[in-house]
Amino acid sequence: MIQFHHVFMTYQNEYKALRDVSLEIDRGEFIMVTGPSGAGKSTLIRLVTREILPTKGQVIVFDQNVAKLKAVQLPYFRRKMGVVFQNFRLLYDRTVAENVALTLHILGTTGRTITREVNQALDRVGLTRKKNVKPWHLSGGEMQRVVLARAIVHDPPLLLADEPTGNLDFATGWEMMQLLKQVTETGTTVFCATHNLNFIQKMKKRTLFLDKGVIHGDRNKLHGN
Amino acid sequence: MAIKFLFEEAFRSLFRSKRLNMISLGAMSMSLMALGLVLVLNVGIMELADFVEDKIEIVLFLTEDAKTDEISMLVTKIQDHPQVIAVYYISKQEALEEFSQDAALQDLIKVLGNNPLPSSLRIQLMEKTPENVKRFISWLKNLPGVSEVTYGGGDADRLLKALQFVRLAVLILTASLVLAAMVIIANIISLMVYAREAEIDIMRMIGATNGFIRGPFLIWGVIQGAVGGILATVLLYVIWYLLRYYSMHELGIDLNALLPPASRDQALTGAGLIILAGCFFGFVGSLVSVGRQLNE
Ligand SMILES: Nc1ncnc2c1ncn2[C@@H]1O[C@H](COP(=O)(O)OP(=O)(O)OP(=O)(O)O)[C@@H](O)[C@H]1O
Numbered sequence: 001m002i003q004f005h006h007v008f009m010t011y012q013n014e015y016k017a018l019r020d021v022s023l024e025i026d027r028g029e030f031i032m033v034t035g036p037s038g039a040g041k042s043t044l045i046r047l048v049t050r051e052i053l054p055t056k057g058q059v060i061v062f063d064q065n066v067a068k069l070k071a072v073q074l075p076y077f078r079r080k081m082g083v084v085f086q087n088f089r090l091l092y093d094r095t096v097a098e099n100v101a102l103t104l105h106i107l108g109t110t111g112r113t114i115t116r117e118v119n120q121a122l123d124r125v126g127l128t129r130k131k132n133v134k135p136w137h138l139s140g141g142e143m144q145r146v147v148l149a150r151a152i153v154h155d156p157p158l159l160l161a162d163e164p165t166g167n168l169d170f171a172t173g174w175e176m177m178q179l180l181k182q183v184t185e186t187g188t189t190v191f192c193a194t195h196n197l198n199f200i201q202k203m204k205k206r207t208l209f210l211d212k213g214v215i216h217g218d219r220n221k222l223h224g225n
Numbered sequence: 226m227a228i229k230f231l232f233e234e235a236f237r238s239l240f241r242s243k244r245l246n247m248i249s250l251g252a253m254s255m256s257l258m259a260l261g262l263v264l265v266l267n268v269g270i271m272e273l274a275d276f277v278e279d280k281i282e283i284v285l286f287l288t289e290d291a292k293t294d295e296i297s298m299l300v301t302k303i304q305d306h307p308q309v310i311a312v313y314y315i316s317k318q319e320a321l322e323e324f325s326q327d328a329a330l331q332d333l334i335k336v337l338g339n340n341p342l343p344s345s346l347r348i349q350l351m352e353k354t355p356e357n358v359k360r361f362i363s364w365l366k367n368l369p370g371v372s373e374v375t376y377g378g379g380d381a382d383r384l385l386k387a388l389q390f391v392r393l394a395v396l397i398l399t400a401s402l403v404l405a406a407m408v409i410i411a412n413i414i415s416l417m418v419y420a421r422e423a424e425i426d427i428m429r430m431i432g433a434t435n436g437f438i439r440g441p442f443l444i445w446g447v448i449q450g451a452v453g454g455i456l457a458t459v460l461l462y463v464i465w466y467l468l469r470y471y472s473m474h475e476l477g478i479d480l481n482a483l484l485p486p487a488s489r490d491q492a493l494t495g496a497g498l499i500i501l502a503g504c505f506f507g508f509v510g511s512l513v514s515v516g517r518q519l520n521e
């Protein structure tokens with residue numbers, strides 16, 4: 001589903017955010033990436049969403065080299081993934097339901113289907129009661145769940161979650177992790193970045209250890225600790 | 226993409242930045258009002274031009290000794306000319322009657338004793354281009370029984386030219402006003418796109434196409450144009466109403482009576498045209514601006 005071949009990422013300020021990263025993620029996998037702040041976790045995810053292009057090497061997603069995607073193909077490429085952004089990226093002048101519905105509007109869904117699928121997604125993340133509330137009336141954990149609902153409402157084959165437990169206390173963060181786990185159960189590949197080692201330990205999933213842009217370990221759940 | 230959603234998004238931007246909307250609406254209705262004035266002027270000038278053109282006729286004075294059968298032969302000959310619409314015969318007597326409607330001239334004729342006016346033929350031509358008229362007049366002059374041919378075209382031509390010039394000047398003025406309105410709309414769209422950059426970015430990340438992002442802005446432009454057009458026609462009507470009221474009470478003139486009978490229908494067509502033009506300008510203004518901004 002996702003392949004990195006000797007990927008280097010250098011931002012304009014000459015800072016090498018990723019150095020010679022190679023990895024392979026299979027369909028249906030739940031993979032976590034961890035590392036200290038500035039290690040390059042978000043950069044990894046932004047390469048998959050093709051928000052940025054690698055300076056060197058190849059990023060292959062859905063069997064497509066992202067560097068070869070044409071501008072007109074990009075929207076359709078992105079519709080196959082859901083993204084939980086580190087900084088939420090909600091539309092603050094719209095209600096929770098409208099934020100979630102946006103994904104479906106973009107996909108061209110209309111009418112009752114939208115209402116039904118939005119309700120389902122909000123039910124999955126446990127936010128049905130806050131449906132008609134604007135995001136700034138929500139707690140951090142609730143906002144995070146709106147973002148998740150928006151990312152999964154169209155059942156994408158790939159879910160990218162960048163620090164989905166960012167500002168949450170342990171209990172709320174753990175709930176979020178359980179939600180992500182449920183998402184894999186429907187066959188979705190989940191790629192989750194977090195710096196919280198507690199979750200890494202408890203989840204017992206395949207984990208990439210990243211530091212200063214280099215992968216130092218790829219621990220598969222099968223191998224144990 | 227559902228039309229309903231597109232419109233909801235467009236209305237969202239209508240109500241978000243009220244001041245920007247006011248500015249573009251103002252610019253739009255001002256330039257459309259100018260356009261409306263041009264339409265009115267254009268109709269007026271065309272009617273006047275038609276009126277003046279109709280009055281231009283060729284007058285052929287017959288010799289004193291022309292006999293009735295000679296005259297009727299001449300009339301038939303002229304009528305058979307392909308360019309001629311109509312020929313009227315004015316006898317000496319009729320010419321005198323026409324002449325003596327003026328009191329001063331009446332006295333003059335009394336002094337002269339007998340009727341000095343020749344009988345004449347008045348001829349309406351189909352195409353009153355200068356060359357056409359010239360050729361026709363030289364043809365007339367060679368016919369028997371013709372003493373003189375005159376053409377009242379000189380002054381009329383000058384008047385028509387002046388009218389054309391006025392029309393052109395007003396047209397240019399309006400074109401620049403419309404252009405200014407479009408530039409204002411385009412710039413306001415730029416500001417709105419800029420203000421919504423974060424939102425557009427998010428939409429792109431979720432997989433929105435350029436069309437999806439552009440659509441609401443285009444509809445916004447069309448709505449602005451339509452509302453601007455409606456405002457402009459209402460304002461023009463109010464101005465007309467006030468003018469009419471004023472001239473009725475202060476001058477005792479009913480302006481409606483001066484209008485040609487079809488002007489009511491024309492006013493409706495004009496209003497429709499103004500609103501349509503508004504939609505078009507709004508659409509083009511936003512298309513240009515959003516297109517430029519999204520092609521990064
Ligand atoms: N747009 C950018 N321009 C320049 N440098 C950047 C940019 N984005 C990230 N960087 C740098 O690249 C490095 C990796 O950043 P990245 O956001 O991937 O880290 P991260 O692992 O997600 O960190 P955090 O845990 O704090 O989110 C950082 O040193 C950061 O300063």
Ligand SMILES: [Mg+2]
Nearest residue numbers: 041042086162
């Ligand atoms: Mg990050």
